[in-house]
Amino acid sequence: MSNKPHLSVEEGQIPQICKACEARHGGICGVLSPEQLAQLNKHSSRRTIDGGAEVIGQGESVDAYSNILRGVVKLSKMMADGRQQIVGLQFAPDFMGRPFSRESALTAEAATETEICAFPRAALERLIAQSPELEHKLYDQSLKELDEARDWMLTLGRKTAQEKVASFLHLIATHIDPLAEDGCTFDLPLSRADIADFLGLTIETVSRQMTKLRNEKIVIIENNRHVRVPDIERLNAAAGND
Amino acid sequence: MSNKPHLSVEEGQIPQICKACEARHGGICGVLSPEQLAQLNKHSSRRTIDGGAEVIGQGESVDAYSNILRGVVKLSKMMADGRQQIVGLQFAPDFMGRPFSRESALTAEAATETEICAFPRAALERLIAQSPELEHKLYDQSLKELDEARDWMLTLGRKTAQEKVASFLHLIATHIDPLAEDGCTFDLPLSRADIADFLGLTIETVSRQMTKLRNEKIVIIENNRHVRVPDIERLNAAAGND
DNA sequence: CGAATTTTTGACTTCCATCAAGTGTAGTGG
DNA sequence: CCACTACACTTGATGGAAGTCAAAAATTCG
Numbered sequence: 001m002s003n004k005p006h007l008s009v010e011e012g013q014i015p016q017i018c019k020a021c022e023a024r025h026g027g028i029c030g031v032l033s034p035e036q037l038a039q040l041n042k043h044s045s046r047r048t049i050d051g052g053a054e055v056i057g058q059g060e061s062v063d064a065y066s067n068i069l070r071g072v073v074k075l076s077k078m079m080a081d082g083r084q085q086i087v088g089l090q091f092a093p094d095f096m097g098r099p100f101s102r103e104s105a106l107t108a109e110a111a112t113e114t115e116i117c118a119f120p121r122a123a124l125e126r127l128i129a130q131s132p133e134l135e136h137k138l139y140d141q142s143l144k145e146l147d148e149a150r151d152w153m154l155t156l157g158r159k160t161a162q163e164k165v166a167s168f169l170h171l172i173a174t175h176i177d178p179l180a181e182d183g184c185t186f187d188l189p190l191s192r193a194d195i196a197d198f199l200g201l202t203i204e205t206v207s208r209q210m211t212k213l214r215n216e217k218i219v220i221i222e223n224n225r226h227v228r229v230p231d232i233e234r235l236n237a238a239a240g241n242d
Numbered sequence: 243m244s245n246k247p248h249l250s251v252e253e254g255q256i257p258q259i260c261k262a263c264e265a266r267h268g269g270i271c272g273v274l275s276p277e278q279l280a281q282l283n284k285h286s287s288r289r290t291i292d293g294g295a296e297v298i299g300q301g302e303s304v305d306a307y308s309n310i311l312r313g314v315v316k317l318s319k320m321m322a323d324g325r326q327q328i329v330g331l332q333f334a335p336d337f338m339g340r341p342f343s344r345e346s347a348l349t350a351e352a353a354t355e356t357e358i359c360a361f362p363r364a365a366l367e368r369l370i371a372q373s374p375e376l377e378h379k380l381y382d383q384s385l386k387e388l389d390e391a392r393d394w395m396l397t398l399g400r401k402t403a404q405e406k407v408a409s410f411l412h413l414i415a416t417h418i419d420p421l422a423e424d425g426c427t428f429d430l431p432l433s434r435a436d437i438a439d440f441l442g443l444t445i446e447t448v449s450r451q452m453t454k455l456r457n458e459k460i461v462i463i464e465n466n467r468h469v470r471v472p473d474i475e476r477l478n479a480a481a482g483n484d
Numbered sequence: 485c486g487a488a489t490t491t492t493t494g495a496c497t498t499c500c501a502t503c504a505a506g507t508g509t510a511g512t513g514g
Numbered sequence: 515c516c517a518c519t520a521c522a523c524t525t526g527a528t529g530g531a532a533g534t535c536a537a538a539a540a541t542t543c544g
Contacts, residue, residue: 075392085399132374142385156398202501202502203522446492448491493537495536499530503529507522508524513518
């Protein structure tokens, strides 16, 4: 046997599909026992969502939660006259959903092609009720999201357009390519229109500030979507962070 | 059988000081058993904080949590160059603190004279570990705060100065005087400078927009701090909500 | 009352939004 | 392969909402 004895007993009960799943490393499934995983798995289904497609609409009733396995999801709010604000981005292996609320106050939309693992509300809530570890994990994620939301409030309320765009690039750089201090490269998951909606700006202003950052050699823009950051600390400084 | 909790039996064990406390009605103490209340109470202390005084500073280490019993607390973030953004307001009987983090990313400052009930971090974390109901309650509050933070992101990113000021007045009106649809009256817990920091504006702009709302008869400003809203729905409309 | 602070009002400036072309870039079909 | 269209992005010219600077008015407080 290649596995340790005490693990091999449990590993055998983990659903095949969960074994290599990212949601077990950092995601909420990591705190579930093999039995619980199997139980949740019975009702869950994987789905691929095209970029731009809506996962759940503002005001719709919520009857499913999901884990993001791949891709980026935008959470946004819209005013009656069409003004829109992106209030959060979710990456794999984030849990997506608002427990204990029947109705979504947000629109969730895939920014890129996205793969999710969805399960019915009742199944998750049953698990929450019987597993304090799961609720703890969810609580922990919501605290992180709250920290992120508050960071972004400072960006929205007090930063200049240039600092906002730099802050956005910094956010993406640290989420997509979380390694090498020097010279990280990535594709932007958002269009200019989305970036504008995230930063509370217009697409023209985003474009102009991108050009400025390029001219100042803080970023190298290769293919509109493809960006290289030679010095993440210079970008951080341009974002107004310390 | 005999140790099964029953209210009438246990009421007698509730600490005297907790009996009339607001934190037991809507606050986190409401989910604690009399034994747990007694345990927490042994280490807790009530404190009155003057308006303007700092409760906990950005970057300081956190060794206590607290419940707000009276007053309003501002949570804010500051940039290196002094720009400041208020990222949340907390009212009685909110729980205040960031579990599972040693260091505060925020400054908490009393906006008005405030009374809190503080307890050491270890005491609360011990209780959390043994009471899933408590963690559930805390989770629920953090989800509400997340909803509020995201609402405010829309305000910061996409609303005009006029809508921002109206949104702020609406927020206070619904928190302070949560009754009578028609004609609510209240005192603003924040100075113009604080309102500006909450809305991402300057105090001059806040003042001008206040004047405009007064001229349009949407609010009646009696004593700078004292405000009357004759029609909460008109205020809501001025805030850009549907 | 008079000093200090907060708030309002006024004049001017600036940054970003708006409006309007222009320049890729990708996809389609002949 | 090249038109052709559609779409995303960039660039330019102009205007307006909110910021800045300055001073007056109102309010608080010793």
